[in-house]
Amino acid sequence: MAVKVVMPKLGMAMKEGIVSIWNKGVGDFVKKGESIASVNSEKIEIEVESPAEGTVLKIAVPEGEGVPPGTVICYIGKAGEDIEEAELNHSQLIKTDKSSTMMIDERENGLQIQKSSKVRxxxxxxxxxxxxxxxxxxxxxxxxxxxxxxxxxxxxxxxxxxxxxTDDHKEKPDPVPSVEHKEEAQKIPLSGIRKVIADRMYNSLQTTAQLTINMKVDVSELIALQKQTAETIRINYDHKLTMTDFISRAVILSLQKHQEMNSAYLEDKIHLYKQIHLGMAVALEKGLVVPVIRQAENFSLLELSKKIKEVGRKAREVKLSNEELTGSTFTISNLGSYGVEHFTPVLNPPESGILGVGAVYDTPIFKGEKFERRSILPLSLTFDHRVVDGAPAASFLQTVKQYLEEPITMLI
The missing domain is CATH 4.10.320.10 (E3-binding domain)
Incomplete structure (x- = not known):
């Protein structure tokens, strides 16, 4: 009997999943556990593995179409096995003779590709x-x-x-001045995570009053502390603290002092949160995801560092659940590793703030009457002006700066 493959439920809040790509077609043989398709919800994309060994008998949901979780997306069974018409939820089964060619995989553009199942x-x-x-x-x-x-x-x-x-068979025209050259561009449909990001970023800029302020932080003492403690932390905890870890800790401590930055604008009301659910932007090949560290205020610096690395690893391995990608109250976006010094981060609605972190650079600075080589970290804070005014936002950023310039205060 044919085995049904259904749209998985990627989190409690998921209402619809979309088939991004079919890796297998009708007539293909698949092994148990082999990837047959990629599906995505609002914030996550995963591979769907075959629950059984057999032949793909029917693809019920075409690429790009969204269906509720639990909906049958394809059938797997023995080659030539019939599927009852009542079980088909998207299109009627096309009956063919075993020796004739069969219609497979009807594409969105209306083309139907006919070929023998043996020569796909x-x-x-x-x-x-x-x-x-x-x-x-x-x-x-x-x-x-x-x-x-x-x-x-x-x-x-x-x-x-x-x-x-084609060029060899064309008549050679008389040379004339070239007025305009049109180059054919590859057209890639916007779908999956890329489409979600496009929609969210556009809506963010259209529905919020975003303003960005910048501040430079002298992290020379922080870098010195990081180097001094590196060996001890490695020996005792088999771990390494990064600049991102310290920045995240400074942000959490600052949010506890400036609750208006740990908020959201929902239904014409400002929601102030006591618990800090920190979003950490992670760049993937298919787009940007923001895994969430819940109740981040309860973690020590070392625990926070381990948690940041854990969610980053799960994001790259596409193992984050839908719950781990929702509910953040403030986000950090770090482009420093790409050499970017200043940029304008875009809010992750309904959050009221996002901190952009640039690359550390060295520059001479006056200390008294003498020049000293100091390490400078650029920070950019984007906030929703409907929720927070410029002065409170600047005060929050100033508190982050103080923690980073006096790093010992983050350890007390």
Missing amino acids: VKISPVARKIAEAANLNINKIQGTGPGGRITKEDVQEALRKVQVT
Whole structure:
């Protein structure tokens, strides 16, 4: 009997999941535990693994379509096995003779690809989109990927050969001044995490009154303390404290003193929170995610450091639950590792504040009558002016600065 593969529930608040990419097609054989598709909810994307070994009999939900959790997205069973029509929740099963070709994978653009199940063309999703946009016959492209899979480079090479052939048969016109050159651009549909980020950032700028202030912090003493304690922490705790750890600790202590920054604007009301749920922006290949460290005020510096590394690792391994990606009350975004000194972070609604952290740089500064080499850390605070005025926001940033310039106060 065919096995149903359903849309997983990625958190208690999830109402709909979207199939980003099908890694397998109708007629493909899959092993138990093998990835068959990528699905995403509002903030997370995961791989769906096959619950059984067998053949993909039917894809019920096409790429880009959203369905509630628990909805059947495909069927897996023995090759040639029939599926009762009543079980199909998206499209009617197309009956075919075993010796004839079968219709598989109806695409959003209305194209239907007919081929025998024994000679299914293996092609990456990106390569398929490029080929379809250029009206290339993928059956005539030689794949160089694993198992003869057609890659993006194979399609681009086929396009180049078509262009060369076309140019050779064209009549050579008289040379005329070039007025305008239009280059064909690759069109990539906005979907998955990228679409969520685009929507949230646009809505953030449209629905909030954002203002950004900047401040420079002398972290020379902090760097010295970090170096002095590095060996002791390594030996006793097998751990390393980073600049991000100290900054996060300073932010948490400052939020306890400036509660208006640990707030949200919801339904024409300002919600002030006593507990601090710290969001830590993490850049991934597919986009930005913000895992949340809940009740961060209860962690010591060392515990906080371990928690930051834990959520970062889980984010990169795509193992964060939906609960771990929601409910933050203040966010930190660090671009210092990319060499960026100053930038304007965008609020993560409904939060009232986000701190942007730049790269540390050395510069000579007067200390009394003498120049000294000092290490400077640029900070940028974006806040919602509907909730917080400029003076209280500056006062909060000044408190962060004091903790970082007197790092011993974070350890007491």
